[in-house]
Amino acid sequence: MGNSRFDCVVIGAGIAGMSAAITVANAGKKVLLLDQHNLPGGCASSFVRGRIEFDASLHEFCGLGKPGRWELPGRIMMEEHKLGIDWIWIPEMYRCIGTTRSGKHFDVKLPTGVDNVINAMEEIVPGSKEPMKVFMDLARECVEANDYFSANMSTVKKDGFLKTDSLYYMKNFSNFLKVAERPFNEVMRNIGMPEDAIDILDVYWTYIGADYSKMSFVHQAWMFYQYANVEPTITRDNAHGMTMACMERFRELGGELWLNTKAHKVCGDKDGNIIGVMTDVGMVETNYVIANVNPEIAYNKLLDENIKVPEREYKRVNAEKHGIRFFNAYVACNKSIEELGIEDYTIFMPGSFDNAKNIKDSKSYEDNTHSVVVIYNVVNPDASPKGTTVMTFTICYTEDVWGDFTQREYVHKKQELFQKVMDNFEKDTGIIIHDCIEEIELATPWTFAHFLNTPEGTSYGYMVDNWDTMLSRLMAIRKDQPIKGFKTCGAAGARGDGYNMTYTNGNDIGKIILEEMEG
Amino acid sequence: MSKVKLKKYGLKDIMYFTNKPKERENKIQSASSAKTAATFKCNEKAAQRHPDEQYFVIENIIDRGKGVKSYQMKKQDGTEAAFFRAGQYVVIRQEIDGKLIARPVSISSGPVDTLEGKLELTVKMVENGFLSKYIIENWKVGDVVRTSGPQGLFYYEGFRDEKHVIACSGGSGITPILSMARAIASGDEDFKLTILYGSRTKADILFAEEFAEVLKATDKVKLVNVLSDEEADDCEHGFISAELVKKYAGDEKFSLFASGPQAMYEFLDKEADKLNLDLKHYRKEIFGSIKEPWTLPGYPAEAKDKVFKLKVKMCNSEYDIPCNANENMLVALERAGIAGPNRCRGGVCGWCRSRLVSGDVFIPELTDGRRGADKRYGYIHPCASFALSDVEIEIPNRK
Numbered sequence: 060m061g062n063s064r065f066d067c068v069v070i071g072a073g074i075a076g077m078s079a080a081i082t083v084a085n086a087g088k089k090v091l092l093l094d095q096h097n098l099p100g101g102c103a104s105s106f107v108r109g110r111i112e113f114d115a116s117l118h119e120f121c122g123l124g125k126p127g128r129w130e131l132p133g134r135i136m137m138e139e140h141k142l143g144i145d146w147i148w149i150p151e152m153y154r155c156i157g158t159t160r161s162g163k164h165f166d167v168k169l170p171t172g173v174d175n176v177i178n179a180m181e182e183i184v185p186g187s188k189e190p191m192k193v194f195m196d197l198a199r200e201c202v203e204a205n206d207y208f209s210a211n212m213s214t215v216k217k218d219g220f221l222k223t224d225s226l227y228y229m230k231n232f233s234n235f236l237k238v239a240e241r242p243f244n245e246v247m248r249n250i251g252m253p254e255d256a257i258d259i260l261d262v263y264w265t266y267i268g269a270d271y272s273k274m275s276f277v278h279q280a281w282m283f284y285q286y287a288n289v290e291p292t293i294t295r296d297n298a299h300g301m302t303m304a305c306m307e308r309f310r311e312l313g314g315e316l317w318l319n320t321k322a323h324k325v326c327g328d329k330d331g332n333i334i335g336v337m338t339d340v341g342m343v344e345t346n347y348v349i350a351n352v353n354p355e356i357a358y359n360k361l362l363d364e365n366i367k368v369p370e371r372e373y374k375r376v377n378a379e380k381h382g383i384r385f386f387n388a389y390v391a392c393n394k395s396i397e398e399l400g401i402e403d404y405t406i407f408m409p410g411s412f413d414n415a416k417n418i419k420d421s422k423s424y425e426d427n428t429h430s431v432v433v434i435y436n437v438v439n440p441d442a443s444p445k446g447t448t449v450m451t452f453t454i455c456y457t458e459d460v461w462g463d464f465t466q467r468e469y470v471h472k473k474q475e476l477f478q479k480v481m482d483n484f485e486k487d488t489g490i491i492i493h494d495c496i497e498e499i500e501l502a503t504p505w506t507f508a509h510f511l512n513t514p515e516g517t518s519y520g521y522m523v524d525n526w527d528t529m530l531s532r533l534m535a536i537r538k539d540q541p542i543k544g545f546k547t548c549g550a551a552g553a554r555g556d557g558y559n560m561t562y563t564n565g566n567d568i569g570k571i572i573l574e575e576m577e578g
Numbered sequence: 579m580s581k582v583k584l585k586k587y588g589l590k591d592i593m594y595f596t597n598k599p600k601e602r603e604n605k606i607q608s609a610s611s612a613k614t615a616a617t618f619k620c621n622e623k624a625a626q627r628h629p630d631e632q633y634f635v636i637e638n639i640i641d642r643g644k645g646v647k648s649y650q651m652k653k654q655d656g657t658e659a660a661f662f663r664a665g666q667y668v669v670i671r672q673e674i675d676g677k678l679i680a681r682p683v684s685i686s687s688g689p690v691d692t693l694e695g696k697l698e699l700t701v702k703m704v705e706n707g708f709l710s711k712y713i714i715e716n717w718k719v720g721d722v723v724r725t726s727g728p729q730g731l732f733y734y735e736g737f738r739d740e741k742h743v744i745a746c747s748g749g750s751g752i753t754p755i756l757s758m759a760r761a762i763a764s765g766d767e768d769f770k771l772t773i774l775y776g777s778r779t780k781a782d783i784l785f786a787e788e789f790a791e792v793l794k795a796t797d798k799v800k801l802v803n804v805l806s807d808e809e810a811d812d813c814e815h816g817f818i819s820a821e822l823v824k825k826y827a828g829d830e831k832f833s834l835f836a837s838g839p840q841a842m843y844e845f846l847d848k849e850a851d852k853l854n855l856d857l858k859h860y861r862k863e864i865f866g867s868i869k870e871p872w873t874l875p876g877y878p879a880e881a882k883d884k885v886f887k888l889k890v891k892m893c894n895s896e897y898d899i900p901c902n903a904n905e906n907m908l909v910a911l912e913r914a915g916i917a918g919p920n921r922c923r924g925g926v927c928g929w930c931r932s933r934l935v936s937g938d939v940f941i942p943e944l945t946d947g948r949r950g951a952d953k954r955y956g957y958i959h960p961c962a963s964f965a966l967s968d969v970e971i972e973i974p975n976r977k
Contacts, residue, residue, distance in 0.1 A: 063894050097919050097929055097974040107928065107947050108731065110857070193582045200581070220599050229592075237587035240595045249586040300951035307955060317893040319919055319974035339975055340893045359615035370611045378609035384620075390737075393858055462619025466626060466661035467693065467766070474736060481737075497858040499737045508624035515618045526605045534599040 064344040065091040065315070067572060068336045069351065070322040070361070073101025073511075074558055075548040076351030077305040078565025079572070081140045083349075084312035086573050091343060092314060093336070095321040100302035101351070101511060102518055103558065108498040110444050111391040114451065116518070117298040118266070118433045119149060119405065120558045122202075122285030130202075130289055131209055132559040135566045144304045145295040149438050152176065152286050153431075155407040156487040159258040165412070166487075167259065168403065169287075173199075176287045180256055187256040194250060194260075197234055198284035201277045204232040204239070212536060212567065213574070219538030239277035240528055244414070246276040258412035265407065265431050266557075268383030268455050270418045273525040278555075285559075295441055298558075325350070325357075325545060327365035333544035347544050347572050351565070353514060353521075353551040354539075355379075362545065369541050379527065382519030382556060383421070384504040386461075388452040388477045393497040396436045396448050399490055404437040408487050422458040424472070430454050430480045447497065452480050457522070459515045461504045473501040520550030529555050536567065546572055629660050629727045631671070634697060636721045642784050645703035646750050647714055648686060651723055653695035661692050662728030664761035665754040665863070668699070669726035669921050674712055677915040678976075681709040682729065682866070682922060684753040686785070688760030697725075700784075702750035729921050732837065732863035734758065734769050739833040740859065743769055744826060746818045746846055748776040748838030749784075754863055755837055756785050756792075763795040772800045772826050774818045776842065779808040802826060817845060820852040837863040864924050867906045868942045871964045877940055881966045889970040891935070892916060901969065907939070907960035911973065918974040925962025930973075934958045937969030 066088035069080040076092065077099065084090040098104060104115040123146065124130035129137055136142050152169035159165060167183045169176055173195050181188035207227075214222040228236055238246050247257045260283065261271050267278060285291075294301045306316060317340070324337040325348050335344045350357050355376035358368045392399060409417060409429045420426040434450040435442035443449040454476070464472050477499075485491055504516030511518060523529060532539070536553040540546045548568040554560035634651035641647050653659050667682045687698035703714040717723070732754055734743060745755045752775055761767040777783045780803070789801050803813040804822065814822060823834065834855060836846050843862060850860050868874070872882040881903045888901035888910055901910040908930055911917040920930040925945030934956045941948075945962040952958075960971070 097931060105949050105951075107926070107949055112950055196582045225596075233592075234581055234584055234587075236595050237584055237591040240598050241587070241591060250584070296951040296954070299949050300954075303951040303955045317975060319977065320893055339977055340895070343894075355615050359613060368613075371606065373611045373613055374609040375606045377612060378606045393856060459618055459620045462623060464623070466623070466658065467690070469623075469627070469661070470663065477737065493737070496738045497856075499735060504620045505624040505627060508618075508621045509628040512621075514616070515620045516624065526602055528598060528602070530595075531599040531602040535602065 063341065065089050066345065066576065067091075067347040067349065068093065068322075068343055068345045069349045070325075070336065071101065071351030071549070072099035072316065073351045073549055073561070074103050075550070075552065075561040075565035075568070076101070076349070077302065077309065078135070078140075078562045079349045079351070079548050079569040080314055081305060081309050081312065082566045082569025083572060084309055084314045085140065088573070088576070090309075090314045091345070092309065092316045093320050093322050093338060094316075094318055095512075096510070097319045099306055099316060099318065100299060103298040103302045105297045105299035106500070108391070108500060111447065111449055111498045112297065112443070113389040113391070113449060113500065114297040114435065117293055117301070117558060118431075118451070118453070119286070119291035120293065121282055121291055122289065122559050123292045124289050128289070130285060131206055132563050135563060139566075140308060142304045142308050144301055146292045147295055147439050148290040148292050149404050150290060151404055153262065153405040153407055154403040155259060155262045155409065157407075157409040157412050159255045159412045161255055163255060165255070165259060171287055171290045173284075173287050180259070183259065184253045184256040186253050190247070190250045190252040190256070194247070194252065194280070195284065195287070197238055197246075197250075197276070198280035199288075200232055200235045201239060201280045202284050204228070204235040205277070205281060207232070208533065209563070212533070215537050220534045221537065235277070239530060240275045242273055242525070243271045243276045243279045245272070258414070261414040262407045262409055262412060264414055264417065265429065265453070265455050267523065268457060268519055269523045271414045274523055275528045275530065278523060278529055293435070293439060295439060297442070322350075322361065324363045325361050325366065326363050329365060331365055331367045333366065347576060348546075349568055349572055350545070350547050351549045352547060353549070354547045355514065357547050366542060366545065372541065375539060379521040379551075380524065381515050381517045382522045382550070383455040383457055384507060384515055384517045384519070385502070386454040386456070386476060386504070387502040388480060389500045389502070390450050390452065390492065390496055391443060391498040392448045392492050392495045393446065394448060394495045395446050396434065399448055399492065401434050401437060401448065401490055403434070405431065405433050406488065407431045408483055410483070418457065421456050422460065424460050424476070427454055427456065427460075428476075428479045428483055430483070432484060452477070452484070454480065456504065459504070462515070469505070473503060477501055518550065519556035520552065523555055529553070537571065540568070540571065543575060626658065627660055627727070632659060632668075632725050632727065634659070634723045634725065636717060636719050636723060639717070639719060642700075644782060645714060646700060646784060648698055648700045649717060649723070650696065650698045654722060657695060659692035659695050659697050660727045662689050663733035664689055664757040664767055665733035666728040666730040667754070668697070668728060670699075670709065670713070671724045671726070672709060672712065674709070677912060678917070679709050679912060680917070680920055684757070685728070686753040686756050688757055688764050689766050690761075690764040700750060700753045726921065729927065730863075732835070732861065734767055736769070738858055739769070740831045741769055742827070742830050742832040743771050743835050744823055744832050745771060745773045745835040745837065746776070746823070746842070747773060747836070748818075748842040749782075751838035751842070751863070752784055755835070756788060759789065759792045759799045762798050763792045770798050772802065774802050774804055774814075774822060774826065776804045776806065776818050776838070778806050780805060780810055780813070800826075818842075818849070820849040823849070823853060832859070834860045835863075836861070840869070864945070867908075867923050867961055868945055871904070871940055871942060874942050878966060881940070881964075886965045887968040888965065889968075890916060891970070891972040892918065893975050901965045903965055905964075907963050907965055907969070907971070911960060916973075916976055918976040920961055923961045925959050928959060930960050931957055932960055932974070933972040935970040935972055938966040939969060940964040940966050
């Protein structure tokens with residue numbers, strides 16, 4: 060039998076796990092990547108129904124950049140990892156349809172390009188031009204500060220937090236320091252953004268799943284600026300194609316991928332040093348393990364009793380609240396986008412733009428029909444066979460709403476919900492799809508719990524909150540990983556959720572493990 | 579670059595910023611240090627719905643004649659069985675001569691029975707059918723049966739299908755249709771179902787009593803027996819043709835569901851052409867692999883009857899095994915006792931997905947359910963692939 064000793068074992072081939080595995084293999088280390096499923100990718104996956112292939116999760120990759128001007132995730136994926144991915148850029152932000160808190164109805168489109176967005180907002184809500192300029196300037200500074208931060212994460216202070224050069228920040232990112240951690244809506248108000256404009260900008264909450272009256276400015280500002288400035292992306296081959304490109308590169312770098320192989324325990328010696336991973340196919344020897352799982356699962360289930368988990372880590376995972384989870388309707392029609400009259404890639408249909416109301420509704424089944432749809436063929440003619448259209452509707456929940464349903468009513472609940480979502484879509488857009496659906500699959504938090512094995516079926520790790528901001532998590536990225544030779548990565552990590560954040564986080568953690576290897 | 583001036587933010591906000599990590603730390607320190615992972619309703623429901631495996635005890639066996647038997651089973655641990663969509667199947671995993679053999683078998687009971695832990699599977703002895711022969715000859719009351727969770731996509735979908743479904747079925751292919759009829763009777767499905775059930779003679783008709791019971795309970799189900807070798811007053815005579823489908827469809831729009839042997843599909847495909855149906859209105863239950871690949875267009879005749887070498891990498895193990903060109907590659911893996919995960923055996927579920935390292939394989943288009951990127955990066959579904967040369971593959975771990 061083959062040699063079962065590796066420099067590093069990565070448990071879980073999700074987006075962050077794949078990224079971490081490539082980062083470590085890229086440094087010349089012998090890496091084993093394990094996944095309990097027969098398919099790598101985690102969320103970055105696809106499935107086939109009849110002649111249609113559905114992307115399981117990628118709506119828009121945010122902040123990748125473009126050849127010659129890659130942003131942080133793009134630099135890692137395309138320059139450092141050299142992935143062979145065929146990207147497609149989406150030349151629009153979103154269309155949104157609904158009623159603001161002032162009672163006005165809006166059906167508006169935001170283009171990409173910072174100046175274009177500013178001008179479009181002025182047309183939509185007169186008086187928003189100047190505050191939009193300020194917003195975009197602050198947002199740009201957030202992106203730059205985040206880049207600088209990400210490139211300088213290696214020095215740790217005595218208290219475990221990262222050491223930062225405050226003078227440099229004061230000099231270059233003083234506005235960032237002032238507003239980054241203030242609540243988004245409060246900052247918007249303080250720079251004079253009209254209330255209707257705030258509502259329209261808040262529509263992205265579905266992609267973050269947080270309360271904008273509490274969530275830090277930097278989070279939304281970073282995302283919004285990246286969408287506006289460098290255009291969101293998808294891959295021509297869908298998310299599974301991205302996964303295949305990752306695995307192809309990983310193999311080129313000498314990596315081993317074992318599928319349908321569960322890691323049962325990370326094992327330590329008497330002194331608590333990592334000595335290996337017990338898997339379905341026996342013991343694999345290694346001194347370094349990265350697990351693409353929620354830390355609560357790592358601490359409570361994965362680490363054996365020899366490995367000492369500091370009490371502070373149990374407190375940390377107990378303090379966290381689980382992030383949002385989704386209902387997805389994957390729909391394919393046997394008509395082309397031209398026949399259906401579809402022009403927009405992303406359409407948010409919040410009903411009401413009131414973020415506070417939407418957050419409240421996201422805790423219930425009946426009231427939550429706030430959906431977003433992406434229609435792949437608008438930017439990717441290869442997304443499905445000629446004469447067909449493939450689209451995904453998404454609704455997010457902030458609580459375990461679906462956990463209460465019985466087995467017998469479950470299918471009816473899925474159908475009842477999609478009927479409402481489809482009725483709203485047809486009413487809002489005038490686009491009729493109910494008579495031409497050729498394939499459909501309705502996925503709920505149960506489905507994601509089944510495939511991802513995450514608590515409550517969440518795909519977004521831990522909730523970004525007022526006390527648990529992305530920046531304070533990043534400041535503690537090393538403090539939160541105190542076990543020598545063992546780290547966790549993924550959406551529950553320092554950067555939070557999203558393809559961009561989890562891929563970058565995998566790279567961060569891979570580098571931290573490499574440093575530990577170097578001693 | 580000149581910066582915007584922020585009137586409402588100043589030094590105190592910088593303090594607010596720099597204090598954030600400490601604030602987070604205080605919150606962490608005030609949390610419980612309990613060392614238990616919580617359990618969640620959502621995960622529990624998902625695990626009930628999609629179990630990796632279920633164990634049943636056979637409580638009753640009904641011999642339906644002509645090599646068909648129904649096995650009425652109950653969950654061994656007394657819990658509910660996984661709820662399913664009527665028309666789905668489970669994969670039986672049976673050890674025979676030390677080798678784990680897996681085959682999909684249709685569920686003939688209705689989904690509501692799962693709430694009492696009950697499931698009925700109906701098996702027909704197939705000529706040269708390795709597992710079906712074993713089951714019919716060996717399974718007895720009291721035996722424990724290991725199955726997967728419910729699988730498969732052959733079920734009614736209200737957003738896609740018409741309100742009226744005409745189900746064309748032959749022989750034991752009636753089982754998923756019976757399950758659908760039972761689901762309508764129990765209120766778990768809501769559509770109008772007209773069943774055109776083809777048998778050779780009246781004596782070959784399966785589940786007559788069971789259908790009689792369903793018909794008593796609901797007027798949404800209609801059963802038409804179609805006899806090929808016998809004429810009878812209350813039955814249609816001949817094959818299930820486009821004409822016959824039209825006769826029972828009337829002017830209403832309908833979806834055509836087909837469930838039966840490969841020969842029935844070949845006949846029905848031609849009849850369906852005459853009906854000018856949209857792709858979405860004609861759905862077939864196909865599981866089981868393609869037989870006799872050499873009869874298909876594009877198959878290189880010289881490969882037939884050959885036995886090639888198959889090199890298999892599975893995690894940290896490697897195997898060299900023979901691979902009969904006439905059988906799909908999953909069979910070679912099973913014969914060697916190293917088959918990994920597999921379910922549909924018809925190329926569509928993707929569970930046996932493997933990496934083709936080298937060599938040539940024949941993949942019939944009809945059962946090529948691979949993802950686009952998998953085709954480009956050289957992955958195959960062994961259950962729907964046939965070796966054309968010595969081949970090397972990398973497969974998921976078996977368990």
